[in-house]
Amino acid sequence: MKGDLKSILRNSLNADELDLVIKSYDIIGDLGVIQIPEALSEHKRTIAEAVMQQHKHVKAVWRQSSPIRGPHRVRNLEWVGGEKLSQTVHRENGYTLKVDVQKCYFSPRLGAERMRIAGLVGDSEYVVNMFAGVGSYSIAIGKYSGAHKTVSIDINPVAVYYMKENILLNRLVGRIAPICGDARTTIADQLRNSVDRVLMPLPHEAFKYLDSAVAALRSPAGWIHYYEFAHARKNEDPVNAVKRKIVDCLEDFPVKVVEVNGRIVRQTGPNWYHIALDIHLEI
Template structure:
């Protein structure tokens, strides 16, 4: 079993410094991305070297120096130790994703969620992925199902370039179709009533874009995989709160819906949660 970071650093950091350490970090291919509190900045090198000692395949450690922010969902990073690079090749459930950190969004923490959606896709489906990034959901679906096409939109030209490369790497050309642009414009211009399933993996704006997701669905209806952030006290359910607001919004759009499944994908802060809903829509005529 791999030793944890605190144990490896026990003889290199003082006790009060160990208390400040974040336990988790992302490993994306051979790059590790860590968060280090400012009070431990002078210990960055020791922490990064400890990670390389634990994760033998890691060649570069980067420190995240800003939160994930902006429409493109990017985080700033700075080099700490190892090879000076910001690009890595990540393996996930038999797929390969090339990613330029800082220039495109990627989170290995959504791996389970990507697989969960892939397993629901039926043979011959057409899918619109409104916020595709470097293509992770789309490629995973193409690799693990007999999907016909996944129209894969992203507004970030760098992410679309990497998605094109990832489509080639994973040999899913012709089935995953990368499209650069704003999902609302692309759907209105060329993807109305085409989809059996729509993916909305941008929790910050999914609610605002829900009407466009409905427009992308075939008139017989289909599924929307909806993501949101929600606050919930101990006596509340974040999943129920998101369900209520989505059902209300869809009612206002004149659409019948049911939500047979919802889950917390991850905790994002004290009493804040990322929620996923599988929304089934009928009667779009």
């Protein structure tokens, strides 16, 4: 039986408990990752079974037991059902991404944003992805653009292990160059004035690295794809607030802001938004 999670659980949970079930959850390859409120802890196995009933190919279910946190941007996961597997292969947009959900960041909700960025990359471009994770944006760029090379940096050695696997799986050896290290140090040591385009998919603190992104761009011009989580009340525009902040900040650099295009990637909570800015600079 396929149906929404609440209707599958209707015979196992009472009405008050059903109200607490969070309907939307992530399917990453053959894994389910779900939030289960504390008040439903005693039903966690039943909820896991319901997820596997809703998605027959799902082999293991993990409960998100902390927010995404720390330098590697991972969340604590508690195994709640199926086989005890945390490594999987996720398929999206015609490429495959191998990932261990316990040890690396990955969100299946950003597949459309990855394709949007890949569609902006021009032929022969030299790109740096400062916060590449398992290589999700870089693989999309390698597969769907004519980029010459995408240097892909991440500070989490496990993410870089999977990034290398993903480069092989998607036959992109030579097109994506994996580097394990800190993006700031790597750019300072190897990539000053070198690239046409910089990706900054670290929305909670990309701002701290804006100087490194600018330093990586080569003359005469280039693009930065900047991400940030922004709060906005009703009638406030979260995109404009981030735009103003970044344009102000760029006034301190020896660059000319040619164009800034902003958009909401997705809403992440009540009044919270994941914002993308595409910033065109003359160097």
